[in-house]
Amino acid sequence: MRQSGEKPPVMAKGFHRVAQVSQVLPGQAKVVRVADREIALCNVGGRFYAIANICTHDGGSLDQGELTGHVIECPRHGAQFNVKTGEVVRAPALVPLKTYxxxxxxDDVEVGLEA
Ligand code: FES
Known part of the structure; x- marks a missing residue:
């Protein structure tokens, strides 16, 4: 039981509805917010992948980048990431993205948050 004055948890564990399937067409990425996280929801040939939206190089918004197959390119300096694994495909980013x-x-797409 929560003590009075204690803040509620910021992030809820489990799956959260973030979009309708029709809102993110194949080859597109859409930014969604879950709790305090900014996530890029990517549609690759009808399969959905969720990655952190902020580029690990210098904060570019990946939903504004180009999604080609499983690879998304940051619009700022051209780093590329695999949306399935979060791995860096091309520098200048060196640190992988968090994946969900x-x-x-x-008709809904849901993203899962860990504890
Ligand atoms: S901010 Fe993404 S490549 Fe530089």
Whole structure:
């Protein structure tokens, strides 16, 4: 039980509905916010992947970049990341992106947050 004056947890564990399937077409990325996180939801041929939206190089917004197959390119300096794994495909970024589980439930896309 929560003590009075104690803040509620900022992030809820589990899956969160973030978009409708029709809102993110194949080859597109859309930024969504879950709790305090900015996540890029990517549609690769009808499969959804969720990655941190902020480039690990210098803060570029990856949803503004080009998604080609499983690779998204940062619009700022051209770093590339694999949206399935978060791995860096091309510098100047060196640090991989955080990835999240994404799933389709009916017409909705949900993203899972860990504890
Ligand atoms: S901020 Fe993304 S490549 Fe520099």
């Amino acid at each position: 589980e994404a799933r389709v439930q009916g």
